[in-house]
Amino acid sequence: MTATTLPPAPAAPSGARRRIGPFEALGHGLTLADRNLRHILRTPTTLIDTVIQPVLFLLVFVFLFGGAISGTWQDYLQTLVPGLMVQITMYASIGTGMALNTDISKGVFDRFRSLPIARSAPLVGAVLGDVVRYAVAVTVLLLLAFALGFRVQTDPFSALLACVLVVVFGLTLCWLSVLVGMVVSAPQAVPGIAMAVILPLTFGSNIFADPETMPRWLELWVSVNPVTHFVDTVRGLMIGGPVAGPLTVSLIAVVVCHVLLLPLALRAYLRKVR
Structure with missing residues (x-):
């Protein structure tokens, strides 16, 4: 009896992609998020701006303007810290668009296209990986604030919830950063365009001063600014x-x-990645 030789399986057509389910796509995104975290651990200098910004903002505004705004810098510290938690997270969200644009400019996405992964995985990985940037920024700010005398006046659960809400707000703003990063041609252009939107949101809010001391037109803008309500939530x-x-x-x-x-x-x- 002679063995029967089975015909070879037909080859998949060139360029065909296997259908990837949502859970598998999420797994790919988590894998690439882990890649971003490992990159941060190997090169912690990428977090320098995330660490320096909270320190500079807190020291400059508390000691230069605290006395003029609240009478003493100690009183201003209590009011300012919750607002700065929101602001620095918004600034940290800019890194998402820069990272994606850099990967595309350097050809990293060309390599991703050759891998059997979901097209959304690099985006999901970048967004989830940047949660670390938000956490580092908020942690540095709070550690310095506690050292200067800031104290939580509610309870640990409320304070933790405030930190979670700040991270959620940062993740929301990161979509603006992604949009800018996908539209501009160079990573260096992302911060300038994103800041043109973020600055009016942060400085046109109640983070630094009482809206009642502002001109009427500015007070109206502050009252409808979503950042103002987020700051009120965190302060509460x-x-x-x-x-x-x-x-x-x-x-x-x-x-x-x-x-x-x-x-x-x-x-x-x-x-951009098609």
């Missing part, structure tokens, strides 16, 4: 005050930002 959780109202507005703002920015960012990303 950290040092006491209303939480339910500002938190509701903040969560609505998060949903609206996702509805507006996420589709635009994904469309620009898929167009």
Whole structure:
């Protein structure tokens, strides 16, 4: 009896991609997020800006303007720290767009295309990996603030919830950074364009001064600025005050930002990596 030789399986057509399910795609994204974390651990200098910004903002505003705004820098410290938690997270979100643009410019995405991974994996990995940047920025700020005399006046659970909400806000703003990073041609252009949007949101808010001391037109802008409501939420959780109202507005703002920015960012990303 002679053995029957089976015909070889037909080769997959050139350029065909295997269909990847959502859970497998998430696994690919987590793998690339781990890649970003390992890169940070090997080259911690990439976090220099994330560490320096909280220190500079806290020291400059507390000791230069604290007395003029609140009478003493100690009183201003209590008010300023929750607001700075929101601001520095917004600034840290700029790194997402820069990292994606850098990978594309250096040809890293060409290598990703040759791998059997979901096209969304590099984007998911970049966004999740940048949670570390937010956590480092907030941790450095709070450690220095505690050393200067800042104290949580509510409870540990409320303070932890405030930190989680700040990270959520940073993840929301990162879609703006992704959109900018996919539109511009060079990584160096990302900070300038992103800051043109972020600066009016941060300085046109209640982070640094009481809106009642501002001109009427600016006070109106501050009252509708979502950053103001986020800062009120964090302050309420950290040092006491209303939480339910500002938190509701903040969560609505998060949903609206996702509805507006996420589709635009994904469309620009898929167009860039196609």
